[in-house]
Amino acid sequence: MKAILFLGLLWLNLLHAAExxxxxxxxxxxxxxxxIDQGRREIWIRPGxxxxxxxxxxxxxxxxxxxxxxTATLVLRGSExxxxxxxxxxxxxxxxxxAMPIAATVSDDGGSWRQTGLGKRETDRISYPLEGTxxxxxxxxxxxxxxxxxxxxxxxAERARPDFAKPLTLATTREGRPVRALQIVAAGKIKEKxxxxxxxxxxxxxxxxxxxxxxxxEWLLSDVEEAEQLRERAQIVIVPIMDVDxxxxxxxxKEAAPHxxxxxxxxAPHYPEVAAAQDCLRAFAAEGRLAVVxxxxxxxxxxLRPFFFVGPPDLLSEKARGNRERFLGLAAxxxxxxxxxxxxxRVTGASYHPLWRRISGQWVNDHxxxxxxxxxxxxxxxxxxxxxxxxxxxxRQLGAAIAAYLLSPGP
Ligand SMILES: [Zn+2]
Numbered sequence: 374m375k376a377i378l379f380l381g382l383l384w385l386n387l388l389h390a391a392e393x394x395x396x397x398x399x400x401x402x403x404x405x406x407x408x409i410d411q412g413r414r415e416i417w418i419r420p421g422x423x424x425x426x427x428x429x430x431x432x433x434x435x436x437x438x439x440x441x442x443x444t445a446t447l448v449l450r451g452s453e454x455x456x457x458x459x460x461x462x463x464x465x466x467x468x469x470x471x472a473m474p475i476a477a478t479v480s481d482d483g484g485s486w487r488q489t490g491l492g493k494r495e496t497d498r499i500s501y502p503l504e505g506t507x508x509x510x511x512x513x514x515x516x517x518x519x520x521x522x523x524x525x526x527x528x529x530a531e532r533a534r535p536d537f538a539k540p541l542t543l544a545t546t547r548e549g550r551p552v553r554a555l556q557i558v559a560a561g562k563i564k565e566k567x568x569x570x571x572x573x574x575x576x577x578x579x580x581x582x583x584x585x586x587x588x589x590x591e592w593l594l595s596d597v598e599e600a601e602q603l604r605e606r607a608q609i610v611i612v613p614i615m616d617v618d619x620x621x622x623x624x625x626x627k628e629a630a631p632h633x634x635x636x637x638x639x640x641a642p643h644y645p646e647v648a649a650a651q652d653c654l655r656a657f658a659a660e661g662r663l664a665v666v667x668x669x670x671x672x673x674x675x676x677l678r679p680f681f682f683v684g685p686p687d688l689l690s691e692k693a694r695g696n697r698e699r700f701l702g703l704a705a706x707x708x709x710x711x712x713x714x715x716x717x718x719r720v721t722g723a724s725y726h727p728l729w730r731r732i733s734g735q736w737v738n739d740h741x742x743x744x745x746x747x748x749x750x751x752x753x754x755x756x757x758x759x760x761x762x763x764x765x766x767x768x769r770q771l772g773a774a775i776a777a778y779l780l781s782p783g784p
Contacts, residue, residue, distance in 0.1 A: 390414070391438040393445065397421060400519040403623025404434045407450070414445035420472050420514075420625075422578075424456045427625030427633060430471035431578035433513035435483075439505025447501045447512055449473060449492075457628040459727055460636070469497065470674040474755050477501040478513050486516040486761050515671075515754055516761045518574075518583035519620055523553050523613045526587055530555055534594050537604060544649035548618045552646040557593060557609040567664035567779055568657035572612035572650065575634035575668065575733065577619035577626030581754045581764045582669035586613045588768020599776040607664070607779060610653065615646055635668070636728040638736035650733075655740060663745045665700075665775060666737045672751035679708060679767060681718040682749040684735045690743045700746050700778045707774040711758040712767050718748070746778075 395416055397404050403421040410417070416436065422429035429452035439445055451469025455462055476488040489512075492499040503510060511517075527540035537559045543552045558566065571589060573582035590611055593600050603609070616634050619626040627633050634644055642648040657663040672680070681701060686694050701718055708714035721729050729735060737747035752767050753759055 390443070391440065393436065393438040396435045396437070397433070397623065399435065400521065400621050401431075401433050401513075401517045401623050402435070404432045405452070406434075414439075414443070415448055416445065417448045417450070419450050420452045422452065422624040424452075424454050424462075424467075424625075425630045426619050426622065427577060427629040428456055428467050428471060428627045429454060429625055430467060431514050431580075431623060431625050432472065433511070433517055433623060436503070436510045436512060439503065439507075439510055441505055441507035443505040445503045445505065447477060447503055448498055449477075449501065450498045457630065460628070460632055472514065473499045473674070474514060474759070476757070478516050478760070479503065480511045481506045481508060483509075483511045486513075488757065488760055513580075514578070515580045515759065516584055516764070518580045518587070518613065520550070520553065520614065520617055522583070522587070526590060526613060527553060527555050530557075530590060530594055534604075536560075538594065543612060543653075544646040546618045546646060547644065550617045550621060552612065552615065552617050552649070554610055554612040555590060557604050557611075558607075559605050563608055564660055564662070566606065566608045566662065568662050569607050569609040569665040569667075569775060569779070570650075570654060570657070570663075571610070571665075571667045571669065572615050572733075573669035574614040574616055574620060575626070576670060577614075577616040577624055579627075579669075579671035579754070580620075581671045581752055581759060582750075583613045584761050584764035585669050585750070585752050585768040585771065586611055588765030589772045590768070591765060592769035592772035597773075599773060599780065602780055603772070603776040608657075608662075612646075612650070615650070616644075617646070632728060632731070635670075635733055636726070636731045638733045639731045647733075651736070651740075654737060658741050658745070661742055663737075663741045664779060666734070666741070666745065666747045667771070667775075668733045668747075668749040670749055670751045671754040674755045676751060677753050677756055678715040679712050679750060679752045680715040682721050682734065682751060683718045684732075684738045684747070685720055685722045688735075688738060692744050693738070693741075693746070696744055696746050697748070700748070700774070703777045704771070704774040707770045707777070708767060709770070712753055712756065712763050 456467035705716035
């Protein structure tokens with residue numbers, strides 16, 4: 374009797390439940406939809422990226438048909454397509470770990486993001502719990518950040534500080550999209566100001582790095598005394614998304630063919646935005662004022678603390694080595710949580726990647742000034758704090774560390 378009653382209720386539920394629909398036809402959208410089980414309210418997907426356009430670990434879907442309070446499950450498996458590594462096809466899929474954060478990121482409006490409950494990992498899949506609100510639900514690997522978010526940040530910066538915040542177009546991509554950036558510079562004696570350059574998303578899937586960039590901009594425009602001093606003192610350029618093309622198409626970017634943005638820093642770059650960034654950095658260096666270049670990324674799934682990647686110390690001048698030590702010490706004193714910096718940097722070199730000389734940080738070391746500081750910050754994506762608030766906090770703390778570095782004289 375009980376079983377009949379249960380089946381009857383289930384049937385009633387099915388009659389009343391709206392059809393679940395999944396779409397990816399928007400900027401950043403990406404998934405292969407394997408199955409939608411309307412009865413069990415399960416949606417089975419894989420990352421949809423083309424491995425020729427980078428590691429297929431990013432995914433981002435819109436789900437319609439979930440009633441307010443109704444629960445469902447998003448079941449994610451890894452891409453089955455053969456992925457590239459070290460510049461060539463490996464003949465096997467990417468480890469699914471890259472695609473499976475401990476919690477998914479979800480939004481009711483496609484703008485404000487929160488984490489789901491913890492996903493349940495089983496063999497080849499992870500199941501994330503969803504709860505409907507009656508409208509569409511956007512669900513992603515991490516908080517998305519597309520050119521729309523860049524544009525909103527630039528517009529807000531110019532509105533808040535019209536006297537020194539100026540949006541600019543760094544380049545037009547190979548696929549015809551603008552790469553937008555923000556320049557912060559106060560009037561007067563610009564050529565005497567130290568130049569600070571920060572870019573994110575050389576790897577398209579690492580959306581958290583753009584949120585770190587946003588946190589830095591928010592801090593820089595704030596009324597914090599050190600932020601005011603820094604924007605008076607320095608000329609600062611921030612590029613929230615370098616690989617705009619693959620961010621828009623929902624591809625991973627890293628290890629894209631023929632190589633990705635962060636293996637493109639040589640004399641004849643493939644990507645116009647890399648060439649344009651090089652031109653700007655060369656100009657700052659020619660004026661002897663290239664002070665700081667930071668490249669923002671997200672690391673591997675097991676890297677639960679942010680850390681810096683830097684080039685081999687023996688390739689630096691004594692001055693640059695000292696500056697780097699001082700900056701890393703200040704960063705450790707400022708990135709104090711909830712995402713806590715691992716104070717020990719990792720050193721890239723020939724054993725890290727065959728094209729290590731073409732990584733942006735190394736190019737800057739090779740083309741910058743004697744005193745230039747270049748480093749890559751990897752901010753953890755697989756923690757409960759790897760959300761918009763946690764990433765923006767890292768950005769604010771990074772701003773305070775840069776201010777401490779530039780505003781106080783070194784030893
Ligand atoms: Zn990266």
